[in-house]
Every structure is written in C-alpha cells, then in structure tokens.
Amino acid sequence: MSINDILAKIWLPQTPLQQLIVAVVVVTCSYFYYKFFVAPVRRLRKIGLPFPAPTALTGNIFDYGPTKQHIAQLEWQKKYGTRYATQFFKAPAVWIAEPELLKTIMVKDFSNFANRFSFNAALPYFNKTLLELKNQDWKRVRTILIPTFTASKLKLIVPLIKDTADILIDKLIKADEKGENIDLWKASGMFSMKVILGTAFGLEFENEEQEVKLTNAAGLFFRQDFGIRQTIFQLIFFASAKLFLFLEPRCGGGNFCSSVRHIVEITKAVIKERRNNLAHDRPCRKDVLQYMIEADGSNQLSDDEMISQAFVFLVAGYETTQNALTFACYSLATNPDIQRKLIDEIDSKFPISDSLDYNIVSEMPYLDMVIAETLRLYPPAITTNREVSQSMIIDGIHIPKDVILAIPIYSIHRDPKYWHDPEQFIPERFTPEAKASRNPYAYLPFGIGPRNCVGMRLALLELKVALVKTLQNIEFFANKETEVPLKLKSLSTLSPVNPLYLGIRKRF
Numbered sequence: 001m002s003i004n005d006i007l008a009k010i011w012l013p014q015t016p017l018q019q020l021i022v023a024v025v026v027v028t029c030s031y032f033y034y035k036f037f038v039a040p041v042r043r044l045r046k047i048g049l050p051f052p053a054p055t056a057l058t059g060n061i062f063d064y065g066p067t068k069q070h071i072a073q074l075e076w077q078k079k080y081g082t083r084y085a086t087q088f089f090k091a092p093a094v095w096i097a098e099p100e101l102l103k104t105i106m107v108k109d110f111s112n113f114a115n116r117f118s119f120n121a122a123l124p125y126f127n128k129t130l131l132e133l134k135n136q137d138w139k140r141v142r143t144i145l146i147p148t149f150t151a152s153k154l155k156l157i158v159p160l161i162k163d164t165a166d167i168l169i170d171k172l173i174k175a176d177e178k179g180e181n182i183d184l185w186k187a188s189g190m191f192s193m194k195v196i197l198g199t200a201f202g203l204e205f206e207n208e209e210q211e212v213k214l215t216n217a218a219g220l221f222f223r224q225d226f227g228i229r230q231t232i233f234q235l236i237f238f239a240s241a242k243l244f245l246f247l248e249p250r251c252g253g254g255n256f257c258s259s260v261r262h263i264v265e266i267t268k269a270v271i272k273e274r275r276n277n278l279a280h281d282r283p284c285r286k287d288v289l290q291y292m293i294e295a296d297g298s299n300q301l302s303d304d305e306m307i308s309q310a311f312v313f314l315v316a317g318y319e320t321t322q323n324a325l326t327f328a329c330y331s332l333a334t335n336p337d338i339q340r341k342l343i344d345e346i347d348s349k350f351p352i353s354d355s356l357d358y359n360i361v362s363e364m365p366y367l368d369m370v371i372a373e374t375l376r377l378y379p380p381a382i383t384t385n386r387e388v389s390q391s392m393i394i395d396g397i398h399i400p401k402d403v404i405l406a407i408p409i410y411s412i413h414r415d416p417k418y419w420h421d422p423e424q425f426i427p428e429r430f431t432p433e434a435k436a437s438r439n440p441y442a443y444l445p446f447g448i449g450p451r452n453c454v455g456m457r458l459a460l461l462e463l464k465v466a467l468v469k470t471l472q473n474i475e476f477f478a479n480k481e482t483e484v485p486l487k488l489k490s491l492s493t494l495s496p497v498n499p500l501y502l503g504i505r506k507r508f
C-alpha cells in the first residue's frame with residue numbers, strides 16, 4: 001500500500017494544494033481560537049476574581065439563557081459573592097455589587113470611570129448619543145441637555161403627558177366595557193412611545209394611519225414578540241455593530257435600518273419646520289426638541305447631534321418607562337391595600353379629577369414610595385457599566401484598564417443585606433427614615449453620579465401622571481388571567497415574559 005493510499009484511508013490531504021488548504025484552515029482556526037477564547041480567558045484569569053467558565057465566542061452571556069440576564073446576576077452573586085468577573089463576548093467584565101465601592105466608582109473617582117463601554121459606536125446617529133459619547137464630547141452635550149429636563153421645562157410638557165394618559169385610560173375602559181382583555185404591557189408601550197415621540201422628536205400624529213406607521217417604525221427594534229430571530233439580532237447588535245449593520249438589512253432582521261432612516265427623515269423635516277417657525281416668530285410647541293433647537297450660542301447642537309439625542313431618548317426612554325408603568329400596575333393589582341392607600345392620597349390631593357398639576361404631583365409621598373419600590377423590585381435597566389480609563393485597585397480588587405466595569409442593579413436591589421424580604425413589594429422601605437438608615441448606593445434604578453440617567457425626571461413625571469390619572473378613573477385587580485407571580489425576561493431591559501392581563505374596575 002502506497003503512502004497516498006494510507007493518507008486517503010485516514011482522510012488526510014494528499015496533493016500539495018489540499019495540504020495548503022488544510023494548513024490555512026488550521027492556522028486560521030487556531031488564530032481565532034486564541035483570539036476569541038484563550039486570550040480572553042487569560043485576561044479574565046489575570047484579574048484574580050472568581051469567574052464562571054466562559055464559552056468560546058459568546059463568553060458567559062448564555063449561562064442562564066439569552067433572556068435571563070437578571071437570573072444570571074442572582075446566581076453569580078450567590079456563587080461568587082459581590083465581586084466577580086465574567087466574559088461578555090470576548091471582553092472581560094468585572095462585576096461589583098457593593099454599594100460602598102460604587103460610591104468610589106460612580107462619584108469619588110468619576111474621572112477614571114467617566115465613560116460607558118461602547119457596544120454600538122458604529123451605528124449612525126446612535127454613535128453620537130449621550131449614552132455613547134465620551135469625555136469632553138459627552139460633557140458638552142450633557143451640559144446642553146440638562147436644562148431641558150428642569151422642573152420649569154417639564155411643567156410645560158405635563159399637558160402632553162396628560163393627554164396621552166387620557167388615551168391610555170380610554171383604551172383600558174373601552175376594552176373592559178367590551179369584555180376584552182388588554183395587554184397592559186402593550187398599552188403602556190403605546191403611552192410611553194407617544195410621550196417620547198412627542199417630547200423628544202416633536203412628533204404629533206395627524207391621523208391613526210400615521211401613528212401606526214411611526215410607532216411601528218420606532219418600535220421595530222423593541223419588537224414585542226421576542227422570537228429567536230429578534231434575540232439573535234439583538235445579540236449581534238451587542239457583539240458587533242458593524243456586523244449588525246451589514247446583516248440586518250440583508251437578512252430581514254426587522255427593518256431596523258430602514259426605520260432609522262424613516263425617523264431621521266421625519267425628524268429632519270420637523271427641525272426644518274421649527275426653525276422656519278422660529279424665524280417667522282410663529283408659536284412653537286414646547287418640547288425637548290424645541291429646547292435643543294433654541295439652545296443658544298456655544299450651547300448649540302448641530303441637526304445631526306439633535307437627531308442623535310432624540311434617538312437616545314427613544315432607546316433609553318421608551319422601553320424602560322413602558323416596563324416601569326407595567327410593573328407598577330401589576331404591583332398595585334396584586335397588592336390591593338397598597339392601591340387603596342395610593343388612591344386615598346390621590347383623592348385627597350386632587351378632589352377634582354382634572355386638577356392634576358405638576359407641583360401637586362411632586363408632593364405625593366406615597367406615590368413616590370410606590371414608584372420607588374416598583375423600580376427596586378423590577379428595575380427596567382437591570383445593569384449599567386463604566387469603562388476603566390486607568391488600571392486601578394479599589395479595596396483590593398484589581399480593575400485593569402479597558403475591562404467593562406459592570407454594576408448589577410437587579411441583584412443589588414434584591415440583596416437581603418440591604419432589603420429584608422427582598423421579593424416582597426413594600427413601599428414603606430422608602431419612608432424618609434428607612435432611606436436615611438440605608439446605604440443610598442444600594443438603590444440605583446437610574447444609576448448614580450454625574451453619568452446617571454438624564455431622563456430620570458421626565459420618566460418619573462410620566463409615571464406619576466399616568467398613575468394618578470389612571471387611578472382617578474379605575475382600579476386594577478388580579479383576575480384569573482393575571483399571571484402571578486409574574487415571569488420576567490431580560491436582555492436590554494427587564495420586562496414580563498407573557499402579556500399582562502389585569503382586571504379593571506371603573507371607580508365612578
């Protein structure tokens with residue numbers, strides 16, 4: 001038997017070309033194996049913290065399933081404590097769940113942790129958003145945006161939120177009268193989307209057809225059916241924005257790119273019209289877009305920068321607020337005593353149902369407590385992160401430059417060290433006395449420090465107005481369709497797995 005016969009028998013390449021091809025394949029695979037598995041694990045090991053064994057390419061993101069990131073936080077904390085490392089695709093992440101240390105990271109040593117890790121810097125418009133911008137660029141845009149969320153500016157947005165809340169209530173009551181079950185998550189999404197499009201993009205719907213088209217376009221990335229295809233595209237989005245941009249339009253990922261184009265075109269047209277109105281002294285709507293347009297002198301943003309910020313409001317403000325409102329309604333329905341107490345406060349502050357006003361809404365302690373407890377138990381943003389500019393040692397933890405410093409908001413909010421019976425909905429955790437006795441860094445639904453959520457005041461206002469207006473008209477209760485306990489899923493935000501159906505009782 002010749003050597004070639006033997007090679008043929010054991011499937012080895014025989015001709016020089018075959019051998020070259022095999023050599024190239026072996027070297028390429030080895031290179032990628034080293035780059036995407038061996039090297040990242042080495043980096044992880046060097047950090048010196050305990051870590052779960054990562055998988056090649058995806059790291060630890062699938063450890064508990066792609067939509068169970070909140071469970072992963074609880075399980076990792078149970079296994080490894082409040083400081084551990086994981087791998088996010090090939091990037092090492094250091095997780096810190098100790099409020100004492102978060103103060104150092106998010107406030108005291110802010111200059112070393114001023115930026116967020118970039119997941120989608122390659123996406124047009126998204127790459128210039130406040131979420132992604134770094135250092136001086138971030139500071140400049142943040143300084144311009146802050147005044148758009150002051151109390152005096154938000155007061156002017158209240159009528160828009162009120163009108164949108166009226167539409168929500170109308171929808172709920174009509175569905176109830178027809179004996180239909182309405183998914184609270186979808187209804188809250190409609191509310192949140194209308195407010196954010198109205199306040200951030202300056203868009204008003206002229207008719208129902210336009211509303212459906214726009215809401216669909218804006219909501220495409222946050223699809224309601226969380227199918228496998230959508231999950232894959234979200235993962236590609238986090239893994240490589242460039243790959244996402246290439247694949248999404250070609251492989252039918254959900255028309256994300258065409259929706260972005262659609263919204264950009266509309267927003268550009270609105271900006272043009274507003275500038276024109278301004279030039280001719282015509283009255284303009286008071287919304288965040290208008291405040292950006294009217295920012296003066298060195299505070300001016302270019303049109304593209306404005307569109308970028310409008311986008312970030314959509315990305316950061318739509319689903320988060322939708323989920324917060326959904327969780328609040330669910331918590332009230334399943335805790336009738338708490339709902340009753342809240343209704344009593346609402347009735348005493350607003351004896352006439354249409355007298356809702358910014359100042360009074362700002363002085364409702366029990367409403368504040370109910371919302372705070374909702375955001376503790378169900379924080380819509382379950383995690384935030386910081387980039388590390390310079391390697392640093394904090395309380396003995398070696399934090400190398402360029403790792404993702406991850407803050408597990410969800411598991412901190414359920415840590416029994418800070419929250420007794422953490423699974424229970426107890427608004428009294430937020431009385432002034434209870435708050436004073438707890439480390440403030442154990443509660444961070446909006447993040448903390450100079451890089452916290454810039455839309456926090458708007459989000460809280462939306463939630464307050466929506467809850468007050470709703471409870472002035474109806475009460476929620478858990479019926480046989482209500483899923484108790486609520487099943488949760490998480491990837492970009494925390495949301496219910498299934499439609500949320502609640503019983504509705506008209507109050508008058």
Ligand code: HEM
Binds near residue numbers: 381450452456
């Ligand atoms: C209940 C609703 C909301 C929740 C729970 C939430 C939560 C968060 C969290 C946790 C962060 C990261 C903070 C940090 O890293 O310290 C954040 C950042 C941000 N949020 Fe929100 N958010 C909400 C609503 C909104 C709304 C309505 C808007 C816009 C109108 C918005 C705009 C932003 C922006 C622009 C950032 C980045 C800020 C920066 O890097 O300077 N958010 N949000």
